[in-house]
Structures are given as structure tokens and as C-alpha cells.
Amino acid sequence: MSAVVKLTDVHKSFGPLKVLNGVSFEVGRGEVVAMIGQSGSGKSTALRCINALEKIEQGSIEVCGHAIHGEKLDKRALRLDVGIVFQSYNLFPHLTAEQNIMLAPTCVKGIGRREARELARDCLNRVGLADKAGHYPEQLSGGQQQRVAIARSLAMQPKVMLFDEVTSALDPQLTGEVLRVMEDLARGGMTMILVTHEMGFARKVATHVIYMRQGKVWEVLPGHRLNDPDTPELREFIGSDL
Amino acid sequence: MPSFGLGHLWFLLIAAGWTIALSAIAFLGGGVLGFFIALARISESRLLRGLSGAYVQLVQGTPLLILLFLIYFGLAIIGLDQLPALIAAGAGLTIYSSGFLAEIWRGCLQSVPKTQWEAAECLAMTRWQRLTRVILPQAMRIATAPTVGFLVQIVKNTSLASVVGFVELSQAGKLINNSTFQPFAVFLTVAALYFLICYPLSAWSRGLERRLNVGRR
Numbered sequence: 001m002s003a004v005v006k007l008t009d010v011h012k013s014f015g016p017l018k019v020l021n022g023v024s025f026e027v028g029r030g031e032v033v034a035m036i037g038q039s040g041s042g043k044s045t046a047l048r049c050i051n052a053l054e055k056i057e058q059g060s061i062e063v064c065g066h067a068i069h070g071e072k073l074d075k076r077a078l079r080l081d082v083g084i085v086f087q088s089y090n091l092f093p094h095l096t097a098e099q100n101i102m103l104a105p106t107c108v109k110g111i112g113r114r115e116a117r118e119l120a121r122d123c124l125n126r127v128g129l130a131d132k133a134g135h136y137p138e139q140l141s142g143g144q145q146q147r148v149a150i151a152r153s154l155a156m157q158p159k160v161m162l163f164d165e166v167t168s169a170l171d172p173q174l175t176g177e178v179l180r181v182m183e184d185l186a187r188g189g190m191t192m193i194l195v196t197h198e199m200g201f202a203r204k205v206a207t208h209v210i211y212m213r214q215g216k217v218w219e220v221l222p223g224h225r226l227n228d229p230d231t232p233e234l235r236e237f238i239g240s241d242l
Numbered sequence: 243m244p245s246f247g248l249g250h251l252w253f254l255l256i257a258a259g260w261t262i263a264l265s266a267i268a269f270l271g272g273g274v275l276g277f278f279i280a281l282a283r284i285s286e287s288r289l290l291r292g293l294s295g296a297y298v299q300l301v302q303g304t305p306l307l308i309l310l311f312l313i314y315f316g317l318a319i320i321g322l323d324q325l326p327a328l329i330a331a332g333a334g335l336t337i338y339s340s341g342f343l344a345e346i347w348r349g350c351l352q353s354v355p356k357t358q359w360e361a362a363e364c365l366a367m368t369r370w371q372r373l374t375r376v377i378l379p380q381a382m383r384i385a386t387a388p389t390v391g392f393l394v395q396i397v398k399n400t401s402l403a404s405v406v407g408f409v410e411l412s413q414a415g416k417l418i419n420n421s422t423f424q425p426f427a428v429f430l431t432v433a434a435l436y437f438l439i440c441y442p443l444s445a446w447s448r449g450l451e452r453r454l455n456v457g458r459r
């Protein structure tokens with residue numbers, strides 16, 4: 001099986017600060033990869049590089065056949081294949097939940113308004129918010145906003161979804177509702193890379209867990225083995241989290 | 243010697259109409275020009291950003307009076323001295339307004355968080371789509387109040403158009419005063435007419451600001 005996402009020896013700095021220092025990993029179709037690690041270890045940067053939001057200095061990244069590091073990268077074609085959800089939701093505040101979801105399908109894919117509305121209802125349904133279609137973001141709780149953001153991304157039918165600490169801004173009870181949506185997605189066969197601090201969730205859902213440390217992939221292990229890591233650093237990291 | 247009477251008041255009212263017309267030209271012309279300059283100010287091209295930035299600096303750094311002189315006499319030099327005063331004054335005020343409106347609107351565009359651009363980009367929207375469908379609608383709500391506020395400044399600044407021979411409200415007051423020598427009555431009336439034009443605009447601006455503060459962002 002060929003990899004959907006493949007990073008090879010990726011280097012990335014911000015000025016003098018080396019953030020990614022030779023990162024390599026692969027994600028196969030339908031796999032769920034959880035990225036964990038201390039704050040500042042480069043997890044968000046890695047996701048942003050995968051989606052070509054940041055330029056890399058060295059190494060290569062292939063995503064669904066797009067060469068991210070290449071000169072001829074078609075960013076829009078890449079973004080049609082990759083969905084990303086941020087910690088801060090980033091919904092469009094001037095649009096309702098439904099309009100947030102309809103916007104890209106109508107103006108990017110040229111889908112008709114009626115069809116797009118049906119698509120939006122469908123996606124809202126999948127995240128359990130069928131009744132919130134007409135609500136503006138500020139009228140929704142954090143958890144609901146985050147689920148709308150997931151639905152907005154889903155509506156573009158991406159082949160890979162990236163999640164950057166999507167529950168970090170939420171109360172514990174709101175975290176649960178978002179994690180359930182992500183678990184459903186994983187069960188449905190979506191290829192996912194998620195940065196998370198939810199160790200329980202990573203253990204339950206992740207095919208693999210990647211432990212990032214000092215800009216490197218320090219350890220990779222199957223999700224179910226998360227409480228039995230090989231390196232003392234990961235053991236300590238997990239210990240500090242429990 | 244004639245004293246200030248109904249005939250004069252009629253003359254002032256007509257001049258007030260010219261003040262409004264000139265303000266409208268300045269606002270519409272300056273708005274269109276200023277909009278494109280604001281876009282250039284936030285463009286991805288360094289050249290466009292530099293050129294538009296220089297334009298704004300130049301316009302904002304030049305007194306309107308000098309701008310009007312430059313246009314009036316500059317056009318005369320290239321043989322356009324038959325130009326109606328309205329055109330010369332309109333051009334000067336258009337350039338003046340474009341410099342300030344561009345800067346007001348650039349600020350509004352940039353006050354929309356970067357993450358909004360990014361979210362739209364990640365949905366495969368083109369830069370134009372991001373701008374028109376995501377950023378502009380948000381920037382416009384922020385821009386409304388300061389824009390109307392600037393409109394009031396334009397109305398008051400049209401009084402400088404008299405230097406190119408345009409008879410607007412202030413100039414009309416001066417002319418009447420020259421024949422009646424009743425400065426108090428004349429200029430009080432002129433001031434009242436300015437107030438009648440500007441007050442609704444200020445009130446509208448305050449209303450918009452209130453509504454936007456209470457309403458959604």
C-alpha cells in the first residue's frame with residue numbers, strides 16, 4: 001500500500017530556531033496517526049508543512065501525489081485533497097453554520113446552491129448539529145463551533161484530514177463531543193493526522209502514535225502500546241500527562 | 243447697500259448644493275480609487291505595496307490647499323486652463339480622499355485576523371475569493387463608521403475649493419459678506435448650513451458604531 005502522506009528528512013527553521021530537524025514518517029490510507037510531544041516540539045509546524053502553509057528548507061513531503069517541496073506545487077489542488085481543522089476553529093463569523101459549510105463547495109467546486117445546502121445539512125448531521133444550521137458562530141458553544149469547522153472541512157470531501165489540537169480550547173465535557181465526531185471519522189476510514197494532548201483518545205483511535213521531541217520523530221509506536229513506550233523520554237512525557 | 247435677505251439665503255442654499263455635489267464627487271471618486279489602493283497596500287506584490295504606500299504618504303503629506311493649487315495650475319500649464327472649476331476641485335478632492343480612505347480601509351482589512359485568510363486558503367479558495375467572500379464582508383462592518391466619519395471631513399474640506407474659483411458654501415458666504423458687510427449673520431447662516439449637512443452624517447456614523455458594537459462581529 002502506498003503512503004498517502006510521506007515526509008522524508010524534513011527540515012524547517014524560523015530564523016535561527018530549528019523547529020523540524022529531519023522529520024520522516026509515513027501515513028497509509030485509512031490510518032490514523034496521532035502526534036504528541038511537548039509544547040514547541042514542532043507538531044503544528046509539521047502539520048502546516050504538510051498543508052503547504054509553511055515552506056520547508058530541506059527534505060521532501062508527498063501528499064496524495066502532490067510534491068509539497070516542489071517548485072510546481074498546485075496549492076489549490078493540494079487543498080482539495082487535504083482538510084485541516086485548527087484549535088481556534090476559524091469559522092467565518094459573518095456566515096451561519098450552514099453558509100460556512102456551503103461557501104467553499106459553491107465557489108471552489110461550482111456546486112449549485114441547492115445541492116450545496118443539502119451537502120451542508122448532511123455534514124452538519126454527521127457532526128450532530130442538524131438543528132444549528134442557521135446559527136452564527138458566536139451563537140454556538142466552542143464544541144459546536146469546532147464541530148461546524150470539522151463539517152466545513154468534510155464538505156470538501158478531502159482524502160486526508162489534519163487536526164491541530166482541536167479540543168485544547170474546550171472544556172472536558174465539550175471535548176468529548178468533538179472526539180466522538182473524530183472517532184466516527186476514523187471508523188469511516190478517513191486518513192487522519194492529529195496533534196493531540198488526549199492520550200486516552202490517541203491510545204484508543206490511533207493506528208500509530210508519533211512522539212515528537214526536539215524537532216525529531218523520537219519514537220513511533222502503535223496506539224494500543226502507548227502506555228508501554230520504548231524510550232525513557234516518552235515514558236516520562238506520558239507519566240507527566242497522567 | 244443691500245442687507246442680508248432671502249435672495250442671499252437662496253444663493254447660499256444653491257452653494258450648499260454645490261458643496262454636497264463636490265463632496266459626493268470626492269467621496270465616490272476617492273472611494274473607488276482608495277479601494278484599489280487599499281487592495282494594493284495589502285497585495286502580495288512588494289512592488290504594488292511599495293508604490294501604493296508611497297502614493298498614500300505623498301497624498302497625506304501634502305496640504306489639500308497645495309494639492310488644489312498644483313492641479314489647477316498644473317493643468318493650466320499643459321493647456322487645460324479652460325477646465326471647469328468643478329472638475330479641478332473634484333480631481334483635487336478625489337486624490338485627497340483616496341489617500342485617506344485607502345489608509346482607513348487598509349487598516350480595516352488588516353484588522354481581520356490572518357487566520358481567516360488561512361482558513362479560506364485551506365478550503366482551496368483563490369486569493370480573490372478569500373478577499374471577496376471572507377475578508378471584505380468582515381472588513382466592511384469595521385469600516386462603516388470611520389468611513390462615514392471621514393465623509394464629514396470631506397464636506398468641511400470642500401471649503402478649500404474656493405481657491406480654484408469654485409463657488410461653494412464658504413465662498414458664497416464670503417461673496418455675500420463683501421456686499422452686505424454683515425459677517426455675523428452671513429457666516430452664522432453658513433455655519434448652520436454646514437451643520438445641517440454634517441450632523442446627519444455624524445449621527446449616522448455614531449448609530450452604525452453603536453449597532454456594530456452591540457451586534458455580531
Ligand SMILES: Nc1ncnc2c1ncn2[C@@H]1O[C@H](COP(=O)(O)OP(=O)(O)OP(=O)(O)O)[C@@H](O)[C@H]1O
Binds near residue numbers: 014017037040041046
Ligand atoms: N511563524 C512562526 N515564526 C516564528 N517562530 C515560530 C512560528 N511558528 C512557530 N514558531 C516556533 O516554532 C516552535 C515550534 O512551534 P509549533 O507550533 O510547531 O510547536 P507545537 O509542537 O505545535 O507546540 P504546542 O503544543 O504548544 O502547540 C516554537 O518554538 C514556536 O515558537
Ligand SMILES: [Mg+2]
Binds near residue numbers: 044164
Ligand atoms: Mg501546536
